[in-house]
Amino acid sequence: MVRASAPLTDQVLWYTTRGAGAVSLVLLTAVVGLGILSSLRFEATGWPRFLTAGLHRNLALVTLIFLGLHIVTAVVDPYTNLGWAAAVIPFSSYYRTFWLGLGTIAAELLAAIGITTLARGYIGPRTWKIVHWLAYAAWPIGVIHGLGTGTDAWSAWFFALTCACIALVGFAVVYRLGVSRDPLADPRAAFRAAVDRRPRP
Amino acid sequence: MSAKAQLAIDRIRCDGHALCAELLPELVRLDDWGYPIIAPGPIPDHLLAHVQNAVTACPVLALALKRAEKPAR
Amino acid sequence: MIEERLLAGPDLSRGPESLASHMQRLGPPPSIGPALIDVVERSGLTGRGGAAFPVGAKWRAIARGHAEQPVVVVNGAEGEPQSLKDQVLMTARPHLVLDGAILAARALRTSRIAVVIGESKRAALTSISAALAERPEPELRHARIVMAPTRYVAGESSAVVHLAGSGIALPTTRPPSMHEAGVDGRPTLVQNVESLAHVAQIARFGAGWFGAGTVLITAVGAVSAPGVLEVGSGTSVREVFEAAGGTRDTRAILLGGYFGAWVGAAQAWDLPLDPVALRDRGLTLGCGVVGFLHDAGCGVCETARIMGYLASESSAQCGPCFFGLRALADATSRIGQRGSNTEDLVRLDRWSKEVAGRGACRHPDGAVMLLRSALAVFAEEFANHAPHWRAAPSQPRRIA
Numbered sequence: 001m002v003r004a005s006a007p008l009t010d011q012v013l014w015y016t017t018r019g020a021g022a023v024s025l026v027l028l029t030a031v032v033g034l035g036i037l038s039s040l041r042f043e044a045t046g047w048p049r050f051l052t053a054g055l056h057r058n059l060a061l062v063t064l065i066f067l068g069l070h071i072v073t074a075v076v077d078p079y080t081n082l083g084w085a086a087a088v089i090p091f092s093s094y095y096r097t098f099w100l101g102l103g104t105i106a107a108e109l110l111a112a113i114g115i116t117t118l119a120r121g122y123i124g125p126r127t128w129k130i131v132h133w134l135a136y137a138a139w140p141i142g143v144i145h146g147l148g149t150g151t152d153a154w155s156a157w158f159f160a161l162t163c164a165c166i167a168l169v170g171f172a173v174v175y176r177l178g179v180s181r182d183p184l185a186d187p188r189a190a191f192r193a194a195v196d197r198r199p200r201p
Numbered sequence: 202m203s204a205k206a207q208l209a210i211d212r213i214r215c216d217g218h219a220l221c222a223e224l225l226p227e228l229v230r231l232d233d234w235g236y237p238i239i240a241p242g243p244i245p246d247h248l249l250a251h252v253q254n255a256v257t258a259c260p261v262l263a264l265a266l267k268r269a270e271k272p273a274r
Numbered sequence: 275m276i277e278e279r280l281l282a283g284p285d286l287s288r289g290p291e292s293l294a295s296h297m298q299r300l301g302p303p304p305s306i307g308p309a310l311i312d313v314v315e316r317s318g319l320t321g322r323g324g325a326a327f328p329v330g331a332k333w334r335a336i337a338r339g340h341a342e343q344p345v346v347v348v349n350g351a352e353g354e355p356q357s358l359k360d361q362v363l364m365t366a367r368p369h370l371v372l373d374g375a376i377l378a379a380r381a382l383r384t385s386r387i388a389v390v391i392g393e394s395k396r397a398a399l400t401s402i403s404a405a406l407a408e409r410p411e412p413e414l415r416h417a418r419i420v421m422a423p424t425r426y427v428a429g430e431s432s433a434v435v436h437l438a439g440s441g442i443a444l445p446t447t448r449p450p451s452m453h454e455a456g457v458d459g460r461p462t463l464v465q466n467v468e469s470l471a472h473v474a475q476i477a478r479f480g481a482g483w484f485g486a487g488t489v490l491i492t493a494v495g496a497v498s499a500p501g502v503l504e505v506g507s508g509t510s511v512r513e514v515f516e517a518a519g520g521t522r523d524t525r526a527i528l529l530g531g532y533f534g535a536w537v538g539a540a541q542a543w544d545l546p547l548d549p550v551a552l553r554d555r556g557l558t559l560g561c562g563v564v565g566f567l568h569d570a571g572c573g574v575c576e577t578a579r580i581m582g583y584l585a586s587e588s589s590a591q592c593g594p595c596f597f598g599l600r601a602l603a604d605a606t607s608r609i610g611q612r613g614s615n616t617e618d619l620v621r622l623d624r625w626s627k628e629v630a631g632r633g634a635c636r637h638p639d640g641a642v643m644l645l646r647s648a649l650a651v652f653a654e655e656f657a658n659h660a661p662h663w664r665a666a667p668s669q670p671r672r673i674a
Contacts, residue, residue: 125262187590198441234597
């Protein structure tokens with residue numbers, strides 16, 4: 001949709017929203033990929049494990065910044081007529097209700113992950129890990145949001161970019177599913193099963 | 202003067218990710234199976250920042266800084 | 275010397291002593307309450323579950339001002355495979371054990387009692403169930419019976435607490451400690467059945483009467499009458515050996531079960547079977563198992579077998595324990611099967627030092643202590659072990 005008659009500031013806002021959204025997608029893809037590398041205990045010469053962990057954390061922070069920019073510029077843009085409510089209540093906007101709603105959900109999942117990471121010392125590793133797994137929901141919801149909310153304005157390159165992101169995460173997830181990196185997982189489970197005397201439901 | 206800090210480890214949480222050994226080789230080395238062996242005793246002041254890094258970096262929160270006499274290995 | 279206090283009464287082979295017989299012999303348990311804690315402290319009774327912790331001190335720690343009602347857990351799990359004393363007590367003298375339980379409960383002002391019994395000990399289960407049902411005390415009639423899995427670590431205090439509370443016998447990292455928050459978050463007393471049986475007598479006859487006390491020993495191995503004996507504390511290993519019908523061809527003694535240590539026969543004969551005296555000598559009475567290794571037996575192979583067992587009994591919660599004990603067991607087996615070699619001996623030394631203290635519970639420490647005692651006592655055999663592929667046709671006898 002071309003807005004030839006729109007004021008410059010509005011165009012800037014509009015392009016920033018879409019740009020920041022694309023950057024967020026790429027960054028989030030990298031973050032998810034690094035998270036999977038982390039669980040695979042990946043390391044190579046010149047690439048220690050703490051590098052994976054550090055990059056994952058730092059890029060996640062940058063992702064949240066770009067995501068914030070994406071959300072703020074989208075809300076204040078007069079063309080979209082989104083109130084702040086749309087940013088927090090999913091499916092409450094008039095503009096592309098469904099696809100935008102998905103974006104709201106994805107953003108809130110990521111915010112939850114961010115907050116629990118900050119509060120990790122208080123909530124304990126088990127709760128933290130469960131919330132962290134929501135990343136596997138946030139990422140695809142974000143991808144679908146991107147394809148659904150922007151299709152009419154997008155050229156082939158965004159579509160190609162999205163495909164590349166999907167390919168990367170898809171490959172990483174499939175690889176991760178096939179590999180168990182915790183050497184104690186099986187014997188620990190076997191012992192637990194042997195000493196579990198709770199009544200069967 | 203405050204009591205010296207000690208590095209404590211929860212052996213059940215520890216899964217052998219070994220980031221601590223990467224970030225704190227002065228105090229942590231790995232056994233033959235990739236699990237950390239921590240040097241006993243109080244932490245030297247010049248290493249406190251690195252110890253804090255290692256504690257934060259542990260993916261399963263197995264490490265903790267304790268201000269007590271309880272030793273850990 | 276043999277001194278029957280706990281085992282006094284009708285012949286053990288006659289099965290559970292009835293409540294009537296018990297009452298006739300000993301009378302009902304005295305109604306004392308918290309004052310019993312003083313008496314137990316003065317008696318000097320130490321725990322018979324393996325750690326030999328002073329029983330009175332343990333009770334005192336729990337009795338100290340807690341808002342919630344504590345839980346008394348009677349520990350009859352007896353995870354040590356060679357030990358028989360707890361099963362024998364629970365089977366033949368259930369009311370003595372239950373007396374101890376109710377006395378403990380009243381001393382700690384609680385009505386919550388749980389009895390943990392090893393699931394393979396069916397006779398003990400039958401006996402205790404029947405005994406609980408015929409007791410007049412409501413705390414006992416409503417006591418829970420919890421079956422402990424047949425795993426070595428299932429009898430460990432934190433595993434027992436976990437089992438009684440959440441139904442899984444998993445040893446845990448300690449804080450908070452059990453006397454503060456154990457079963458259901460309540461202060462919890464985990465006490466071995468033999469300890470409670472002693473309490474039942476101390477309550478009746480007094481701290482002075484107890485004196486040095488008696489201990490239940492399970493004699494196994496190269497003796498003609500293996501089984502449970504009750505001896506005065508401080509009785510020598512030699513006296514137990516003779517009472518169990520042993521001959522003199524003994525190479526070494528395993529003192530304290532698989533959680534204990536090997537001692538060369540010459541050093542062992544005069545050792546007093548008293549928990550504190552042994553601890554002062556760097557040894558342990560543990561759960562009271564005394565194993566006699568025949569002269570023709572092979573200390574290396576016996577140790578390899580025990581290490582293999584202990585390695586397979588790791589709860590696999592901690593890497594150093596699970597992998598370390600397995601590696602130690604494999605190295606010991608290799609020496610046993612293929613003969614001595616320097617690499618394995620070096621590994622045994624290095625790994626045993628690295629593994630100790632790096633588990634959440636004491637299981638790896640116990641295994642390492644056993645191994646290091648074997649390396650010391652059987653130093654020659656470890657250094658010059660011929661491969662058993664070419665062993666003589668008569669295989670060495672093993673500890674039963």
